Amino acid sequence: MSSENTPPSTPWWISADGSSLTGATPSQRRRASKRPVSFNVAIAMAVVAGLIGGIAGKSITTSQNTRLISVSNTIERKPDSIAGIAARVSPAVVSISVTSSTGGDTGSGFFINSNGYIMTNNHVVQAAAVDNGTITVNLVNGKNYEAKIVGRDSSYDLAVLKIEVTDAPALTLGDSDKVQVGDNVIAIGSPLGLAGTVTSGIVSAKNRAVTSGGGTGESSFINAIQTDAAINPGNSGGPLVDQSGAVIGVNSAIASLSASYGSQAGSIGLGFAIPINQARKTADQLIKNGTATYPIVGMSLDNRYTGIGAKVVDSPAGILAGGPAEKAGIKPGDIITAIDGVNINNSDEAIVMIRSHNVGDRVTLTFKRGSVTKKITVTLVASTAYTKK
Known part of the structure; x- marks a missing residue:
């Protein structure tokens, strides 16, 4: 075999004569670069390159001081977020503690003006009122004040208290008539x-027609806003606020x-609030007069009636003498089926519907007498205007 076909015994980067390719011609270098590299040689090259890189990296790392960077994030909370609203509203919300000879009670309230007037529920302070008890108001700043009752009204379950402070952080009262189902709300x-x-x-x-009874047998009739915001005992009297x-x-x-459903106590997602438009009217009356009134038609309803509608008590005592109902021709035993075109299912709904109006408003009553259905219009009067026979 010719010596020209004998593989070179030297590596590809060394010429056959033992000299480096550094001085080779370009054509020689091109031919040399095309020579194949064996698998073992390639592995050896990779290991060597890795070791060199590791040593170099270690040298660079050990020659520099390690620095840990601490990042502080600030969360931007929008004014109309739950956190933003709570921060603005909470300072005006108070805790109320009542002590009487029959025990104690707790509730909530909120400032309605800067002179120390506080709105709450009648049932929160009722024990103190009937038993000459004491009422303590606790502010968010930790200060406690003894409060006096300016006035209370069991018909709407509202009361106004007063403490001796100035520049109280009063809340803005909204418009409950503009509230829509699905609006976001917050309870505090x-x-x-x-x-x-x-x-x-x-x-x-x-x-929602909601009826609640007090410990003294007084009942409240509320044309309520229903919410799934968690409300529990002690929330009574606190504010329900909108996104503003x-x-x-x-x-x-x-x-x-x-009991048939397990007797679960506390919030089950069914809470009820007195609309602020009604509460504002009642509070204004209590502050001005110490008492409040409500509109009436001048008839008593039979809460034992189990049919559809609200039945007028079937006795002479069912109609107030000289009242709107008598003047319009309502008689004992008539059944009210609608008020202003809204169907009435029971006596509670009828009372709540009437009390949601103002004294002096005109309402249309639809009623049945036997098989005959009639409509009449009456003007509502104040509850103090007439006395039953």
Whole structure:
């Protein structure tokens, strides 16, 4: 075999004569660069390159001081966020503690003006009123004040208290007539004595007929705003606010499961608030006069009636002498089926519907007498205007 076909015994980067390719011609270098590299040689080259890189990297790392960077993030909370609204509203919300000979009670309230007037529920302070008890108001700044009752009204379950402060952080009162189902709302109060508790939800329904009874047998009839914001015992009297932070309702009642449903206590997502438009009118009367009134038609309804509608008590005592109902021709035993075109299912709904109006408003009553249905229009009068026979 010719010597020209004998493979070179030297590596590809060394010429056959033992000299480097550095001085080779370009054509020689091109031919040399095309020579194949064996698998073992390639592995060896990779290992060597890795070791060199590692040593170099270690040298660079050890020659420099390691620096740890600490980053501080600031969360921007929008004014209309739950956190932003709670921060603005909470300073005006108070906790209320009542002590009487029959025991104690707790609730919530909020400043309605800077002179120390506080709105709350009648049932929160009722024990102190009837038993000459004491009422203590606790502010968010930790200060406590003894409060006096300016006035209270069981028909709407509202009361106004007064403490001796100036420049109180009063809340803005909104317009509950503009509230829509689905609006976001926030409830703030002291459930179970836990002051400053904030919960959120939506307006679940409007114009819910809610009846609640006080310990003295007085009943309240509320044309309520329903919400799924968690409301528990102790939230009573606290504000329900909208996304602007304006009060749209006074938290007043909750629905609880009966024994047949497991007797679950506390919030089940069914809370009820007195619309602030009604609460504002009542509070203004209480501050001005110490008492409040409500509109009436001048008839008594039979709460034992189980049919559809509201039945007028079937006796002469069912109609007030000289009242709107008598003047319009309503008689004992008539059944009210609608008010202003809205169907009435029971006596509670009829009372709530009437009390949602103002004294002097004209309303249309649809009623049945036997098989005959009639419509009449009456003008509502103040509850203090007439006396039953």
